Amino acid sequence: MPWARARAVAATAAALGTERVPLSSAAGRILAAPVRALAASPAFDTAAMDGYAVAGCGPWRIAGRVLAGRPGWAGTLAPGVAVEIGTGAIVPDTAEAVLPYEVCRVDGDTVSGAREVKDHIRRAGEDARPGDELVPAGRTATAAVLGAAAQAGIDELTVHRRPAVAVLVTGDEVVTRGVPGPGQVRDALSPIVAALVERAGGGPLAHEYLRDDARLLRSAIDSADADVVVVTGSSSAGAADHLTSVLAELGARWLVNGVRCRPGHPQVLAVTAAGRWVVGLPGNPFAGLVAGLTLLEPLVAALAASPLPAPATLPVVGAARPYPDGVRLAPVELGAGPARIVPGARSGSLRAAAIADGLAVLGPRWVTGGRAAVLALP
Template identity: 50%
Template sequence: MSTVFAAPTTSLTWDGARERAHAAARPLPVRSVPIADADGAVLAAPVVAPSNVPPVHRSAMDGYAVCGGAPWTLVGNIGVAATAPVRLVDGQACGVVTGAALPPGTTAVLPDEDAAVDGHRVSGAVTAGKHVRRIGEECTAGEELLPAGTVVHPTVLGLVATLGLDRLPVRPCPRVAALVTGDELVTDGPPRVGRVRDAIGPMLPGLLARAGALAAPTVRLPDSRSQLLDALAAADADLVLVSGSSAAGPADHLRPALAALDADLLVDGVACRPGHPQALARLPDGRLVVGLPGNPFAALVAFLTLAVPAITRLRGEPLPALVAAPLPGGFARHSTSTRLVPVRVGPHGAEPVGHAGSAMLRGAALADALAVVDPGPAAAIAARLLPLDPGARPWGV
């Protein structure tokens, strides 16, 4: 039998809601994927070098492999794919290109720009061992190079290709569907009387990409309980975002829809400003649903509070710690709710940028973080910083 969800009468603390959202998700199953498909995913096992890199001594410069001191007699040339024709002995040199395997007997590489060539004679100043990439200089066989939990980025892909690996075991990026509701919303041009230009829909794909998720095409719905029910049931995603239907007004159908679907309501309002009427639920099949308020800045706060921790856990990552910064001049606190204030972070701390109403995005667009101002009676002189870019590392970490 379906549970009837009333309007929230109690709210979790902001920290409690964030922690509950992270705990509610379950890391996605590990998959072995081609390295071309691993970008943005999280390593599920360490990357271990299968062999030495480089596997042989290689030249680090275009020039001449030499043995002993100058001058040298030139006895051949080696390309990257070629093998050394001879073993060098004292007084001999061999032309090489960057990356070429060095002939046995090489004591140094003389760069082209430092070489004086006269027929088959080469001279120049060298230092023993200079410009030689030694066997195993980058890594040795069996060495752990990257721990499990590392986020795969393009440089990681280059490294694993260098190692000769073709696949990686990863926790894949979660799939997220976004349902944007509201009869009043328009998607192009200036809003007319009684209509509002949708600002949440354009934000979500970029926010999801930065949080390490894969965004499905945004679905736009009227204020219809039946259509919301159908869309929630049909969403092929690990997490579903619903904006504009999370409060308790006559057009807010999220909680009744969740009740009809026998969802488990995990967060029913959060004691924060803005973003109080946000919600988190788990459907019987395990999918998570996050309810975002309809006001744009409030929706952004809810996304950072509930959606990002859930995505982080789905990716198999820990909940990031937030570092504190001083607040020059102090910030006013709310008596019972956490304030989320757009700030710019500078050498002297966090400064508010203003324009922080729940319907405003001007402040957030100028800011690089939200100051998390805990409730209390006195002005706050420090606050934790919540990055507005979900993929950014917190300051000082």
């Protein structure tokens, strides 16, 4: 399948269900319903500055003090009367303005000063009234969104559920810690998968390491408590690559079976009969990163209702050999000018990608200086 089509197919997955979460757990989540105010904001006329609430013309006789969190002034302010007031305190009903301390002169129990154009009073409901829509559905719950919700009396938000992801790392040669011994390799793909899933809005991530055994792989996929199962190192056609046969046994519907790109050709996207998504990534680390950006990240983002931004299109310079039958993804560094290809990229090595800012998607007719889509690296 062409690379662009494969990535688009992964992005067509329907979003998962919704859930209610407290504000403390909602940061970064995608709103599944509008945020509507439960209370007026402000809930009462409140002082916007420390100073004196006054009525009429000055000078004013100071009749008392009102502070935030305390009961409001019991009486009314007659013309020529003032009460000292703190920011956030309830403004007396008949107050016409708050004079900031900076413009006041106090002499005993009398305050004088010139009233400013602003009255420094925030009127009840001027920001929002009960029922007002504060933020539409589909937006990310940012820090400001959470603060606005709290101001409006809201304790929970309705958000899209984050897809749970299980990572099945296959291979008798894979080790998880320390320096690999003869015939062994470190698991380099699990950290990549975790970074892609987090950026795409995915949720809990579980890991399991499997020997090269078809029965173990089938059992792990079939029993995974996850919306998406990522299988690393079993997507090709070698003697130890069992994903194709296992998916057939599970009655899976294939959406992508190989992509016309280099590196990362043997990548898989399927849905089992039980409705579980399966993404197969090649075991070579750089190829696995390419496949993760091609299929895994757009799939997780679609399930989380968090569409990915379109890649930037930039001039790309440097040495890379285009792939005649598809696209080549090359690591690039970004700066003030064109994207520059980092030399030395190989399917089994992440060294070039580790110092890159993105991957350029080079078409078969690309020449140095030509424009190309650039995927940002997490």
